[in-house]
Amino acid sequence: MIVSSAATVTGLTVAGITGANQVQAQQAAPTVAPPTNQRFSGKVVLVTGSTSGIGRATAVAFAREGANVIVTGRRTNEGEETVAMVKEVGGDGRFIRADLRVPEQIDALFQQTLSAYGRLDAAFNNAGIAGNNEQPANTHEYTFDSWNEVMMVNLTAVWRCMKHEITQMLKQGGGAIVNTGSTLSLRAVPGIPAYCASKHALMGLTEAAAIEYATRNIRVNIVLPGPINTPLMDRYLGGNATRQAEMNNSVPMKRLGNPNEVAKAVLWLCSNEASFTTGTPTFVDGGISARE
Numbered sequence: 001m002i003v004s005s006a007a008t009v010t011g012l013t014v015a016g017i018t019g020a021n022q023v024q025a026q027q028a029a030p031t032v033a034p035p036t037n038q039r040f041s042g043k044v045v046l047v048t049g050s051t052s053g054i055g056r057a058t059a060v061a062f063a064r065e066g067a068n069v070i071v072t073g074r075r076t077n078e079g080e081e082t083v084a085m086v087k088e089v090g091g092d093g094r095f096i097r098a099d100l101r102v103p104e105q106i107d108a109l110f111q112q113t114l115s116a117y118g119r120l121d122a123a124f125n126n127a128g129i130a131g132n133n134e135q136p137a138n139t140h141e142y143t144f145d146s147w148n149e150v151m152m153v154n155l156t157a158v159w160r161c162m163k164h165e166i167t168q169m170l171k172q173g174g175g176a177i178v179n180t181g182s183t184l185s186l187r188a189v190p191g192i193p194a195y196c197a198s199k200h201a202l203m204g205l206t207e208a209a210a211i212e213y214a215t216r217n218i219r220v221n222i223v224l225p226g227p228i229n230t231p232l233m234d235r236y237l238g239g240n241a242t243r244q245a246e247m248n249n250s251v252p253m254k255r256l257g258n259p260n261e262v263a264k265a266v267l268w269l270c271s272n273e274a275s276f277t278t279g280t281p282t283f284v285d286g287g288i289s290a291r292e
Helices: 053-064 076-088 103-117 144-172 193-212 231-237 241-249 259-270
Strands: 006-009 012-015 044-047 068-073 092-097 122-125 175-180 218-225 281-284
Touching: 044 053, 044 103, 053 068, 053 076, 053 092, 053 122, 053 259, 068 076, 068 103, 076 092, 092 103, 103 144, 122 144, 122 259, 144 175, 144 193, 144 218, 175 193, 175 259, 193 218, 218 259, 259 281
Parallel strands: 044 068, 044 122, 068 092, 122 175, 175 218, 218 281
Antiparallel strands: 006 012
16 A cells, blocks of 8 residues: 555554544644745646645645645545645646556656646655555565565655656756655664665665755755654554553654644745755654654
8 A cells, every 4th residue: 555644553653654534632733824825836746645644735735835736646536535625725736646666657657747737846755655564574574575565665666756856857957856754764663674774765865866966956855754643543543542642642742743744844845945955854753853
């Protein structure tokens, strides 16, 4: 399952997991007022893994600020729902179905994007998976197929997308790219070795690209979410109040994050306000990284 937000497997923080449902937290997330400016008016933005969760929230946030948004993922119904939300806030958007495990579908995604809009100003490479059917397994227990699928989606597909994105941005004189990492891009926990390895590698890829294109007006950054409210989180918590309280207490702010809070960071990184920011890990984790 290709995914796009953040969650926890067996109590471990995992970013990049799909979903839009919110988990009841001990302390509610603050309400973020809609911006009055239009930082992305007329811009073309691609958001992968945007059928739900962080991806959906970010696609809608871009649209609210004037962007033309390409929504993509494997689930057509959910993708069209995101497009409807994009249009409800005054943006223009379209859904292009793509399974990022298939190179030809990545190629087609960018061909259709450029055919529709002729340019690409920003990209949020957000799709990712936890792997191993969301079941914990130590390194020696992983199968080659499970390992390879995680690497294909979380790392190789992002690299393939970046190849297309950077090629187009070089032609048009610049752009901004944000990748979805995790707090596990900089540390590790047992039970999800492929996920940890893929997110560490994605950090390296982000930093390498940032340096390579720093003088070409292309900025490349990475956002590192902590535990975010998603259906996977719902399944893990299973309605268990004790487990929910433990999860909330694992975060210094004593609550889980909201996809919209990650979206705000992504928009800033893609905006001109972040013009001197590249190769930078941006934490949206409620303070988890501060105590590591």
